[in-house]
Amino acid sequence: MTDLxxxxxxxxxxxxxxxVIGSGAAGMIAALTAHERGREVIVLEADAVPSGSxxxxxxxxxxxxxxxxxxxxxxxxxxxxxxxxxxxxxxKNDPDLVxxxxxxxxxxxxxxxxxxxxxxxxxxxxxxPGHSRRRMHGLPSxxxxxxxxxxxxxxxxxxxxxxxxxxxxxxxxxxxxKVVGVTSVLPDGSTEQxxxxxxxxxxxxxxxxxxxxGRYMPEIEDAIYxxxxxxxxxxxxxxxxxxxxxxxxxxxxGHGNVAHPHGIxxxxxxxxxxxxxxxxxxxxxxxxxxxxxxxARAVLAQPEGIAWAIFDDRIAGIARQFADFQxxxxxxxxLTADTIAELAGKCRLPVDxxxxxxxGIGQGEDPFGRSFDADKALKAPYCAVRVTGTLFHTQGxxxxxxxxxxxxxxxxxxxxxxxxxxxxxxxxxxxDYGYLSGNGLLAAVVLGRKAGLNA
Numbered sequence: 094m095t096d097l098x099x100x101x102x103x104x105x106x107x108x109x110x111x112x113v114i115g116s117g118a119a120g121m122i123a124a125l126t127a128h129e130r131g132r133e134v135i136v137l138e139a140d141a142v143p144s145g146s147x148x149x150x151x152x153x154x155x156x157x158x159x160x161x162x163x164x165x166x167x168x169x170x171x172x173x174x175x176x177x178x179x180x181x182x183x184x185k186n187d188p189d190l191v192x193x194x195x196x197x198x199x200x201x202x203x204x205x206x207x208x209x210x211x212x213x214x215x216x217x218x219x220x221x222p223g224h225s226r227r228r229m230h231g232l233p234s235x236x237x238x239x240x241x242x243x244x245x246x247x248x249x250x251x252x253x254x255x256x257x258x259x260x261x262x263x264x265x266x267x268x269x270x271k272v273v274g275v276t277s278v279l280p281d282g283s284t285e286q287x288x289x290x291x292x293x294x295x296x297x298x299x300x301x302x303x304x305x306x307g308r309y310m311p312e313i314e315d316a317i318y319x320x321x322x323x324x325x326x327x328x329x330x331x332x333x334x335x336x337x338x339x340x341x342x343x344x345x346x347g348h349g350n351v352a353h354p355h356g357i358x359x360x361x362x363x364x365x366x367x368x369x370x371x372x373x374x375x376x377x378x379x380x381x382x383x384x385x386x387x388x389a390r391a392v393l394a395q396p397e398g399i400a401w402a403i404f405d406d407r408i409a410g411i412a413r414q415f416a417d418f419q420x421x422x423x424x425x426x427x428l429t430a431d432t433i434a435e436l437a438g439k440c441r442l443p444v445d446x447x448x449x450x451x452x453g454i455g456q457g458e459d460p461f462g463r464s465f466d467a468d469k470a471l472k473a474p475y476c477a478v479r480v481t482g483t484l485f486h487t488q489g490x491x492x493x494x495x496x497x498x499x500x501x502x503x504x505x506x507x508x509x510x511x512x513x514x515x516x517x518x519x520x521x522x523x524x525d526y527g528y529l530s531g532n533g534l535l536a537a538v539v540l541g542r543k544a545g546l547n548a
Contacts, residue, residue, distance in 0.1 A: 096334040098265045100273050105288030109135040111548045112275065112289035114261050114327075117145030118237075119514030119537035120295030121244040121255075122201070125209075126545025127293075128253050135287065136253065137277055139260035139296075139323050143245050144238075146297055146320045146486050146515065147537065151358065151415060152237035153216065153229040154538055155531035156198035161206065162228060165215045169226040171196040178520050181223045181384075182527030186341075186520040193495035194520060197539040202230050204542075209247045211240075218411055219362045221530035222384045229531060236416040237534075259285070260323075264292070264331050270501075272335070272510050290509060291548035294499075295541065297515035298487030299326030300345070306484065309342040313525070316393055319351060319358070319483040328516035332491045337507065338500040340518040344488035346528040349388020350402055352426040353481040358417045359402060359426075361385045361530070363478075366411055367469035368404030369454060370480070372396060375437065375446030380461040386528035389482035401440050402478050403451070405471045421478065428477045436475045486533055488519040497544035511548055513540035 111127045113120045116138040124134045156162070157169035175195035179186065205211040216229040232239045248255060259277040265286070266272050274288035299305040300320040307314040329339060349370070350359045364370070364381045370388070372378050372395040379391045392400045404412075409427070412418040421427055430436035433451050437444040455465035491499050491512040498506040499517075514537035521527040 096263055096331050098263050098276065100265050100267060101286050105274050105286045107285070108288035109133050110290045111293065112137065112287060112291070113293045113295055114275070115145065115295035115297065116143035116245070116255050117147040117295060117297065117514060117537065118240060118244060118534060119541040120293065121248055122538050122541035123293045123295060123513055123545040123548070124253050125248060125251065126542050127548050128251055130546065132548065134253050136248070136255040137259045137261055137287070138255055138257045141257050143241055143255060143257070144321065145241070146324065147534070148238045148241045149320060150237035150534065151231065151235055151360065151417065152240040152534070153231045153235065153531055154198065154202060154534045155224065155228045156202045156230055157195065157226065157228050158199045159202045159230065161213055161230065162215050165217050167215065167217070167227055169228055173225055174228065177223055177225050178529050178532070181529040182520065182522030185522035185527060189495050190493070191520045193543070194535050194539045197542065198535060201538045201542050211243055219366050221361065222365060222382050223529045234416040235414050261327065264335070266335060270335055271508060291511070292509060293511045293513060293544045293548055294328040294331070294491070294516040295513050296327050297321065297324040298490055299329060300324045300484055300486050302326045309489070310345050312390060313345060313347060313484050316347065316389060317351070317481060317483045319348065320486045324486065324515065328491055328512055332499060332512070335507070336502050338492035338502045339490065340492040341489035341523055344519065344521050344523055344527065345525055346485045346488060346521065346533060347386045347389025347482060347525050348485050349392040349400070349482040350385055350480050351483045352421050352478050353399065355421060355424050355426045357421045357424070357426060359421060359478055359480060360412045360415045360418055362412050363402050363404040363408050366404070366408045367465065367471055368402055368408055370400045370402050371442070371447065371450055372400055373442065375442040376450055377461065380463045382463050384528065384530070386525045389484065390525060392480065392482035398481055400480050401442065402480050403436070403471070404476050406474045406476065407472070409476050426478050430475050431473050433475060436477055440477050440479070486515050488521040488528065488532070490515060490517045490519070493517040493540070496547050497540045498547070509548070511544035513537065513544050
């Protein structure tokens with residue numbers, strides 16, 4: 094099947110001024126913004142209910158200088174945030190795009206809070222690696238599912254149609270490369286042709302396409318994919334057919350703290366607050382403070398690709414603000430014990446090795462270079478959860494300008510084509526090491542807002 098078709102000779106069955114493909118956070122924010130600007134908008138969604146990778150995340154958006162951050166007594170600014178992003182990716186990202194995302198995040202949070210009553214608050218009781226300030230904003234449940242549901246309800250209240258069970262298979266373009274519409278497939282196999290003046294690609298990346306994952310990031314191709322299976326690389330495929338530029342296709346976000354076999358994300362707070370990871374031999378194996386993205390490969394390199402995250406009851410109390418952690422407790426994934434020996438027995442880890450490992454934490458120079466805070470030393474009762482490394486989402490994609498316009502190969506941009514969120518090149522550099530916590534939703538909400546303003 095060809096990815097690109099000419100305009101239909103008898104015209105389109107339906108048309109909209111702005112057409113959005115995908116109803117995750119990026120697509121819905123783009124649609125809401127364009128609607129505010131007086132544009133007629135249609136959102137197409139392949140699933141029966143809006144979900145996407147947003148619903149699988151913790152729903153946390155990093156933003157400096159928001160009103161709620163100031164009210165929490167946290168001083169922050171876009172320049173500090175941009176430097177944190179650049180430092181994490183070792184400068185291997187686009188500084189103009191970094192500046193645009195760092196500078197645009199607060200406006201999006203304040204806009205959603207003030208205009209649509211989304212009750213964001215700052216995660217103020219622990220810090221994420223690489224962030225020099227506490228700037229993670231989330232909704233009460235600290236779950237991406239709530240973010241998706243509230244955005245969907247907002248679009249419905251504004252009368253913006255989200256047409257579900259419509260998977261877009263092909264784009265229509267004129268001879269000069271201008272996109273004029275799409276062909277979507279309905280559940281019964283029939284097709285529908287929809288015209289548009291502007292097209293916003295919000296259909297994420299290619300984590301669900303194993304062939305593309307193997308081609309661009311072979312080091313993670315055997316990992317469990319924790320993203321949305323509908324992320325098949327459609328935006329990249331269409332873009333390449335149009336002659337669009339791509340960048341950093343080997344970049345991705347991994348996560349090395351997903352409860353296994355339960356498949357539940359465990360907040361990295363269990364590590365940053367003083368917890369550690371050990372392998373099935375009861376030994377630590379890396380500096381956990383490098384970040385949860387790098388943790389995926391570190392954990393998968395261990396025997397059986399398994400690790401145990403070990404923390405204590407104090408840390409569990411912090412993690413319970415996340416709905417995912419509550420689910421993990423309800424399903425019995427979190428084990429507890431009054432002694433390390435008892436914990437070793439429950440985890441089926443070598444008792445002597447685990448006791449030696451835990452006794453050495455914070456004693457002298459750490460063999461992996463990690464610094465431990467004395468006031469966060471682990472104390473009974475202890476907790477543990479069996480985890481593995483996963484691929485969350487890809488960070489490379491269509492190369493875009495800071496206002497979300499898709500670039501052409503050889504220079505210039507497409508007049509009416511935009512890519513946002515995972516469909517666009519992110520700011521995480523070239524691999525897994527450059528992912529700063531929240532980069533995914535940062536690109537989703539800020540580029541979504543910019544695309545909606547410009548489309």
